[in-house]
Amino acid sequence: xxxxxxxxxxxxxxxxxxxxGSLPRLLAGVSDDxxxxxxxxxxxxxxxxxxxxxxxxxxxxxESPLVEEVHRAGLLGRGGAAFPMARKLQAVAAxxxxxxxxxxxxxxxxxxxxxxxxxxxxxxxxxxxxxAAAEAIGATEALIATCEIDVGAFxxxxxxxxxxxxxxxGGSDEPSLRVVSAPxxxxxxQETALVNxxxxxxxxxxxxxxxxxxxxxxxxxxxxxxxxxxAHLALIARHGARWFRALGTxxxxxxxxxxxxxxxxRPGVYEIALGSSLASLARAAxxxxxxxxxxxxxxxxxxxxxxxxxxxxxxxxxxxxPHGARMGAGVVSLLSTDACPVAETVRVARxxxxxxSGQCGPCVHGLDALAGELERLAQGAGSGEGRLDYLxxxxxxxxxCGHPDGMVKLxxxxxxxxxxxFADHARHGPCERCASPPELPLPARPVSGExxxxxxxxx
Amino acid sequence: xxxxxxxNPIACEAHGMCAELLPERITLDEWGYPIVDGEPVSGEELxxxxxxxxxxxxxxxxxxxxx
Numbered sequence: 220x221x222x223x224x225x226x227x228x229x230x231x232x233x234x235x236x237x238x239x240g241s242l243p244r245l246l247a248g249v250s251d252d253x254x255x256x257x258x259x260x261x262x263x264x265x266x267x268x269x270x271x272x273x274x275x276x277x278x279x280x281x282e283s284p285l286v287e288e289v290h291r292a293g294l295l296g297r298g299g300a301a302f303p304m305a306r307k308l309q310a311v312a313a314x315x316x317x318x319x320x321x322x323x324x325x326x327x328x329x330x331x332x333x334x335x336x337x338x339x340x341x342x343x344x345x346x347x348x349x350x351a352a353a354e355a356i357g358a359t360e361a362l363i364a365t366c367e368i369d370v371g372a373f374x375x376x377x378x379x380x381x382x383x384x385x386x387x388x389g390g391s392d393e394p395s396l397r398v399v400s401a402p403x404x405x406x407x408x409q410e411t412a413l414v415n416x417x418x419x420x421x422x423x424x425x426x427x428x429x430x431x432x433x434x435x436x437x438x439x440x441x442x443x444x445x446x447x448x449x450a451h452l453a454l455i456a457r458h459g460a461r462w463f464r465a466l467g468t469x470x471x472x473x474x475x476x477x478x479x480x481x482x483x484x485r486p487g488v489y490e491i492a493l494g495s496s497l498a499s500l501a502r503a504a505x506x507x508x509x510x511x512x513x514x515x516x517x518x519x520x521x522x523x524x525x526x527x528x529x530x531x532x533x534x535x536x537x538x539x540x541p542h543g544a545r546m547g548a549g550v551v552s553l554l555s556t557d558a559c560p561v562a563e564t565v566r567v568a569r570x571x572x573x574x575x576s577g578q579c580g581p582c583v584h585g586l587d588a589l590a591g592e593l594e595r596l597a598q599g600a601g602s603g604e605g606r607l608d609y610l611x612x613x614x615x616x617x618x619x620c621g622h623p624d625g626m627v628k629l630x631x632x633x634x635x636x637x638x639x640x641f642a643d644h645a646r647h648g649p650c651e652r653c654a655s656p657p658e659l660p661l662p663a664r665p666v667s668g669e670x671x672x673x674x675x676x677x678x
Numbered sequence: 679x680x681x682x683x684x685x686n687p688i689a690c691e692a693h694g695m696c697a698e699l700l701p702e703r704i705t706l707d708e709w710g711y712p713i714v715d716g717e718p719v720s721g722e723e724l725x726x727x728x729x730x731x732x733x734x735x736x737x738x739x740x741x742x743x744x745x
Contacts, residue, residue, distance in 0.1 A: 426686045579687035580711040613707050619688045 239465030243490045244474045245450050249340045258382035261343035268347045283355035291460035293472040298445030299548045310432045312356040314440035320353045320361035324446040325401045325408030328518035329660050330550045333476035334446050336488040338372035342379035348449025351456045353394035361394050364401045405574035409620050410443040423576045424620035468494035471535035481553030482509035494535040509555040517547025520625025522632035559652035561644045563659050564633040565597045570661045571626045582623040585614035599648025680718035681741045689738035696739045699730035
């Protein structure tokens with residue numbers, strides 16, 4: 220695409236184009252008291268969504284200019300896998316048949332709140348992103364999937380769809396929009412599980428191929444994309460790739476939402492430039508309120524890092540990779556020195572084992588064995604290191620989905636981050652901090668009627 | 679044409695027939711589920727692999743064409 224096309228994509232919305240290098244982007248217009256961005260405020264802050272130059276169906280082979288713009292922006296998925304969004308759009312658009320968009324806001328990570336927060340506070344950006352993506356790939360329908368316990372997100376997006384039509388946005392040309400409430404267990408948001416659920420089946424992962432992009436909801440080519448990724452897409456459609464890249468790093472462009480938890484003055488959801496330091500994030504949250512022992516980065520399929528490595532680390536894929544960590548779903552859970560990292564790991568491991576969907580033998584038996592081995596270690600029954608290594612090797616890559624692999628990576632990172640603590644427990648059993656109140660959040664079994672509602676977001 | 683042996687872990691119920699019929703490529707873990715190497719199979723081995731796939735009571739052993 221040449222620059223002239225790019226300017227067509229981002230029409231002279233000069234009065235709406237915010238300073239490229241400044242934050243907030245996604246959370247612009249959210250009031251200080253965490254107020255929701257209703258449709259009028261959305262339009263006054265961001266302007267309307269420009270026509271993205273989509274194709275009306277897969278029969279028209281030419282590619283939407285938005286796909287090229289997203290490619291140049293370098294937008295990576297914000298749901299955990301950091302997959303290049305442009306490649307995903309291209310893959311779906313290339314498959315025969317009328318496509319469908321699934322905006323994935325199910326957010327199965329217990330420590331993550333950013334997707335529910337985004338949908339609750341800025342639902343119109345998510346809808347704009349779903350519409351822009353749908354037009355770019357010739358989809359006629361977009362489903363927005365929320366988690367059943369995030370009632371606030373469901374209601375906000377539902378209201379936003381009503382506000383759109385009342386405000387005369389879209390019209391008959393626009394893809395149809397619908398919100399769906401999905402189950403809350405850990406693997407329910409895995410893309411094949413979500414597609415399975417939206418098709419009337421259980422929210423359990425399926426064997427691949429076919430992947431959703433080839434045959435998904437209603438056997439149609441299906442774009443499953445995280446809601447935050449789509450919200451970024453909505454801004455790229457307005458302001459272009461160059462604007463998007465004014466924040467972030469070359470490999471990790473743009474801003475991103477993180478859920479910061481642990482001993483800080485104001486835990487919550489923050490929008491940061493990719494590549495900004497963890498220290499600056501902690502400062503934005505009012506600083507730490509307790510000495511920090513380490514952190515869980517990414518989520519429960521992420522990685523632990525010890526405090527010694529947190530001081531200088533920056534939050535982006537390329538900065539985290541040398542530490543064996545990833546941005547994942549943007550979770551940054553700090554552990555205080557009151558917490559026992561061994562006890563925290565054991566609790567998460569047991570919970571993850573319980574979140575196996577029960578379909579694949581190596582996951583069902585392997586995760587249970589792994590959690591049991593860790594529990595014995597924590598009780599002082601010796602390191603059992605050979606056994607842990609053996610189990611990790613046997614389990615990895617043998618499930619239909621990535622759940623067992625995520626748990627293996629988490630445990631390996633815990634052993635790497637806190638070697639002395641693990642050795643000490645293996646020899647002497649529980650420490651005095653083992654009885655401390657748990658710091659990493661773990662939902663009880665989803666109870667119907669349980670609701671997450673109040674959210675705080677800061678840019 | 680070379681093929682690759684793959685297990686559908688959702689369909690697999692640990693009957694273990696595959697490891698008996700194709701021991702060169704398939705071992706069982708401690709719970710009885712097959713561990714396959716991802717190497718291509720061809721020639722005489724391919725015949726054994728086909729027999730193993732046909733013998734699986736849950737059709738969980740697949741012979742995939744190499745990409």
